[in-house]
Amino acid sequence: MSLAIFDLDNTLIANDSDYLWGQFLVDQGVVDKNYYESANAKFYDDYKQGTLDIVEFLRFSLQPLADNDPQQLYRLRTQFVQDIITPLLLKPAQELIAKHRNRGDTLLVITATNRFVTEPIVKLYGIENLLATTPEFAAGKYTGGFNGIPCFQEGKVKLLEEWLKNSSETMHDSWFYSDSHNDLPLLKLVDHPVAVDPDEKLSAFAKASDWPIISLRQGKCPAEHFHK
Secondary structure (H helix, E strand, O other), X not given: OOEEEEOOEOOXXXXXXXXXXXXXXXXXXXXXXXXXXXXXXXXXXXXXHOOOOHHHHHHHHHHHHHHOOHHHHXXXXXXXXXXXXXXXXXXXXXXHHHHHHHHOXXXXXXXXXXXXXXXXXXXXXXXOEEEEOEEEEEOOEEEEEEEOOOOOOHHHHHHXXXXXXXXXXXXXXXXXXXXXXXXXXXXXXXXXXXXXXXXXXXXXXXXXXXXXXXXXXXXXXXXXXXXX
């Protein structure tokens, strides 16, 4: 048995749930369209370029949680997952997850997108273990802050190391699937790094490092990299 780790956005789903959640809030009239839409696009571009200030972004992205009643937020999230996310689920991703599950591997999603947004998405894939940035919740509502360290870049490695201390899992024969160069710190740590529909920077690094490069958007799960 091994640890099979998956990124979420643009890896297991065919878009970025963090960005889409922001656009969904704009469309629902929950946030100011002119300000939020432009800021959301800028942060997303920063992420793709590898220049994102994660703390600044979290202050921005978690503020709507603080500004709205939790029950309303949960209703909005249910609608978001049903209308926006479900069409983005990838059958080849489901097949890849099933291959690891059938091997007896432990499945884990690790994502920079906050837990409020990602928890129900990860459950759609039947994965119980999730490491994500955790919004702070106190006195019955979200505060707009977050607990611990952001699950981003080197933060993913730190949170995984903490998780391993409280788990029987090890990094022996471990896998990590990701699309983003922001995940290079963790990709370099596992025994089996796999670039999935990678961005330009990750694609170049993966080719230079002779890592497998696969696509989960081409109609079937590629099997050539997967060794039992």
